[in-house]
Every structure is written in C-alpha cells, then in structure tokens.
Amino acid sequence: GENVEQHPSTLSVQEGDSAVIKCTYSDSASNYFPWYKQELGKRPQLIIDIRSNVGEKKDQRIAVTLNKTAKHFSLHITETQPEDSAVYFCAASRSTASKLTFGTGTRLQVTL
Amino acid sequence: NAGVTQTPKFRILKIGQSMTLQCTQDMNHNYMYWYRQDPGMGLKLIYYSVGAGITDKGEVPNGYNVSRSTTEDFPLRLELAAPSQTSVYFCASSYSATGGNPYEQYFGPGTRLTVT
Numbered sequence A: 001g002e003n004v005e006q007h008p009s010t011l012s013v014q015e016g017d018s019a020v021i022k023c024t025y026s027d028s029a030s031n032y033f034p035w036y037k038q039e040l041g042k043r044p045q046l047i048i049d050i051r052s053n054v055g056e057k058k059d060q061r062i063a064v065t066l067n068k069t070a071k072h073f074s075l076h077i078t079e080t081q082p083e084d085s086a087v088y089f090c091a092a093s094r095s096t097a098s099k100l101t102f103g104t105g106t107r108l109q110v111t112l
Numbered sequence B: 001n002a003g004v005t006q007t008p009k010f011r012i013l014k015i016g017q018s019m020t021l022q023c024t025q026d027m028n029h030n031y032m033y034w035y036r037q038d039p040g041m042g043l044k045l046i047y048y049s050v051g052a053g054i055t056d057k058g059e060v061p062n063g064y065n066v067s068r069s070t071t072e073d074f075p076l077r078l079e080l081a082a083p084s085q086t087s088v089y090f091c092a093s094s095y096s097a098t099g100g101n102p103y104e105q106y107f108g109p110g111t112r113l114t115v116t
Helices: none
Strands: A004-007 A010-014 A019-025 A032-038 A045-051 A056-059 A062-067 A072-077 A086-092 A106-111 B004-007 B010-013 B019-025 B031-037 B043-051 B054-057 B064-066 B076-078 B087-094 B111-115
Touching: A004 A086, A010 A019, A019 A086, A019 A106, A032 A062, A045 A056, A045 A062, A072 A086, B004 B087, B019 B031, B019 B087, B019 B111, B043 B064
Parallel strands: A010 A106, B010 B111
Antiparallel strands: A004 A019, A019 A072, A032 A045, A032 A086, A056 A062, A062 A072, A086 A106, B004 B019, B019 B076, B031 B043, B031 B087, B043 B054, B064 B076, B087 B111
C-alpha cells in the first residue's frame, strides 16, 4: 500500500519568515495530494491540494509543489503569522474521493 | 448545512464494553470514512464506504465494524473495547455529483475515546 513520509516533525520559525514542509510517497499511481491544517483540539481542514497534472499551485501565502518523477511534494508558507501555528498533514491518494494515506504531521510554531 | 456531525464528543469505556460512534453528513456525499488519530500521530483509515450498502476495510480495521444503510449515516461499532483503541476518532465524507471539490474530504469534530 501507499506510504507517506513527512519532514520535519517540528518546525519553529519567526513571524514573517517562510516555512517549508516536505513529503514523499511510495505509490507511483497516486495522483491527488492534499494538505490539511489541524489546530489543537480541532478537526483537520483542507488548506490546499494539487493533482498530478500540475506541478505547482498557489493560494495567497501558501503554495504546493509536486515532483512526480521524484515522488515528493512540498508545502510552502510565506510571511508566516502566529495564526499559522498548527499541525500540518500531507496526504496522498490514487483517485477522486479515494482513501487518503496521511503523513505523520509537522507541528509548526510561529514565534513573535 | 451542518456538514459532518459526530456523537458523542467524549466517552470513557471499560475494557470489554462495546459502543457505537455515530456519524452523519448532510452534504449528499457518496463517500464516507472513519479515521483514528493517536496522540501526536497522523490519521489512519479504519473503514470507508463508497455508497449505501458498500463498505471496505482500511489500514487498521481490526476490532471495529461499520454499516452504511443510508447515504447520510456511517456508524462505527467497537466490540470488546481494548486500551489500544484509546484514540480520537474522526469521520469524514467526500464527493457529491452535484458540485464542489470532488476530492476534498470534510471532517467531523471528532470523538475522544478512552478505554480503561
């Protein structure tokens, strides 16, 4: 089955700096790669996703890049703010509405 | 829309007891999922369903059962609870043929279960 590895497990940045979280996946048939943000005690919420027919997608301060050849994808957050502090999970799946395999999460802390 | 709702929010079980975690969605989604999240870990898929009457095992199905008699509801049954089942359980749903992002999974608020 699919295996998703995520690094780093914790990340501390100063407000205004950029943060990068990286994931690798094992199943070459995976074609959908979402990123979820989970605040303490809350449910995961989708922040951005990318499909395998594009290499990069951006939404304001967040962007995701995908390298299908190397089987890795990354989340980039620019101009970080304290409210970006949360746990971020990457995931991968083979098709629309198919089961997701999650990474183990990255705890991002944005300090003032 | 209420989205995905789960009950109860919290529950403490004794070893060997049984319970059902309820999950309901009002977005007319075809697909529904149950995940567990252990402290400091990612989410692991327990069971999923692609439509009423159809269920399939995920990564960690042992000790659990599900049913899907309607589009809206997807209860998770724990038989003979064990301490290893202490976790936070999330229900999720996705994919409506009538519109929206077909890929996005919407999560419920979770049920925090402790087995002692």
